[in-house]
Amino acid sequence: MNLVEIRRELHQIPELGFQEFKTQTYLLDKINAMQTDRVEVKEWRTGIMVRVSGANPNKTIGFRCDIDGLPITEQTDFPFKSTHEGQMHACGHDFHMTIALGSLKLIIDHPIDNDVVFLFQPAEEGPGGALPMMESDSFKEWKPDVVFALHIAPELPTGTVSSRPGLLFANTSELFLDFSGKGGHAAYPHLTRDMTVAASSFVVELQQIVARNLNPLESAVVTVGKMESGFVQNAIAESARLEGTIRTLEPATINVIKQKLERLIQGFEISHECKIAIDYGANYYQVYNEQQYVDIFAETMTTNNINYQEANPAMTGEDFGYMLKDIPGFMFWLGVDSPFGLHNAQLTPDEDALEIGVKAVKNTIQALSAC
Ligand SMILES: CC(=O)N[C@@H](CCC[C@H](N)C(=O)O)C(=O)O
Numbered sequence: 621m622n623l624v625e626i627r628r629e630l631h632q633i634p635e636l637g638f639q640e641f642k643t644q645t646y647l648l649d650k651i652n653a654m655q656t657d658r659v660e661v662k663e664w665r666t667g668i669m670v671r672v673s674g675a676n677p678n679k680t681i682g683f684r685c686d687i688d689g690l691p692i693t694e695q696t697d698f699p700f701k702s703t704h705e706g707q708m709h710a711c712g713h714d715f716h717m718t719i720a721l722g723s724l725k726l727i728i729d730h731p732i733d734n735d736v737v738f739l740f741q742p743a744e745e746g747p748g749g750a751l752p753m754m755e756s757d758s759f760k761e762w763k764p765d766v767v768f769a770l771h772i773a774p775e776l777p778t779g780t781v782s783s784r785p786g787l788l789f790a791n792t793s794e795l796f797l798d799f800s801g802k803g804g805h806a807a808y809p810h811l812t813r814d815m816t817v818a819a820s821s822f823v824v825e826l827q828q829i830v831a832r833n834l835n836p837l838e839s840a841v842v843t844v845g846k847m848e849s850g851f852v853q854n855a856i857a858e859s860a861r862l863e864g865t866i867r868t869l870e871p872a873t874i875n876v877i878k879q880k881l882e883r884l885i886q887g888f889e890i891s892h893e894c895k896i897a898i899d900y901g902a903n904y905y906q907v908y909n910e911q912q913y914v915d916i917f918a919e920t921m922t923t924n925n926i927n928y929q930e931a932n933p934a935m936t937g938e939d940f941g942y943m944l945k946d947i948p949g950f951m952f953w954l955g956v957d958s959p960f961g962l963h964n965a966q967l968t969p970d971e972d973a974l975e976i977g978v979k980a981v982k983n984t985i986q987a988l989s990a991c
Pocket residue numbers: 711744745746771792793794864865866902904935936937938939962
């Protein structure tokens with residue numbers, strides 16, 4: 621299987637959450653080409669579940685990958701850059717899918733005792749595919765006893781993997797705020813309520829929630845990643861929109877931040893004479909790794925000459941956290957040595973990491989089967 625070719629083909633067709641139609645067709649073609657009588661395939665919305673029957677099964681091992689891209693315009697000069705304007709695999713899901721396909725092929729070609737389920741999950745970047753996938757009858761029928769997943773890590777060297785027992789990724793909540801007030805002519809500010817000014821002040825004030833309302837020992841991040849307002853240079857904007865995300869290490873801290881945010885909104889509605897509608901979008905539960913499985917993973921990596929390094933918790937979010945809330949398992953970082961990080965329009969992961977990822981996943985499945 622040519623992993624680099626597959627990754628490049630997938631890289632060219634990034635699609636947003638629950639719109640991964642071309643991606644699903646591409647994956648199904650590859651999966652169907654591996655079909656044997658031990659392989660069953662189910663489609664779930666734009667995702668896919670594949671079960672490979674073991675020779676003598678008494679449990680099911682699950683490996684999950686995410687398949688969606690981001691609304692980011694790629695800024696690389698690669699001949700295989702995204703062909704979908706304004707969309708990019710800027711979070712490495714092209715790598716995750718390729719590694720899942722490569723490992724699936726090895727597990728089909730080299731049968732193990734236990735059943736293995738490969739989950740190609742849509743919409744990780746939003747609105748979240750893990751939870752609805754888990755609620756499907758297909759998932760319940762093939763529910764794994766242990767599950768794991770990986771994520772590329774641009775800041776780690778190729779050949780290194782990393783994880784930790786306990787909390788790996790944060791709790792997250794999306795944040796969408798719509799400001800509306802009385803717009804008008806740029807020359808008459810006293811007759812209007814300027815939503816560009818209101819939203820700009822709000823972004824600055826928002827930072828005080830973490831800095832001045834939370835216990836400094838409770839880690840949290842509030843980021844506004846997108847801001848829009850107005851129509852033209854010489855009119856005062858009647859509307860503005862902020863799009864962001866809240867991240868915390870403790871699940872309960874998210875609610876503390878939301879309460880403070882809502883009080884801030886009340887104050888802004890009075891002082892700026894406007895309305896502010898709030899939508900929390902998708903909320904993801906923390907990724908919490910089971911010690912026992914991280915130990916097996918670390919030992920398996922060392923035995924297979926892959927460098928294992930203990931990770932720190934990160935403020936990234938992952939809806940895989942919902943799977944780990946229900947099923948024991950873990951997630952790990954795969955080093956891809958990119959000078960540009962996740963969600964950067966110039967992310968350039970090292971393709972040598974594909975082989976290492978396949979080796980890590982295949983050997984981990986075998987180790988989990990044997991334990
Ligand atoms: C690994 C990673 O980068 N995951 C995303 C998950 C996004 C969750 C949601 N859309 C949000 O922004 O809260 C991340 O941004 O961490």
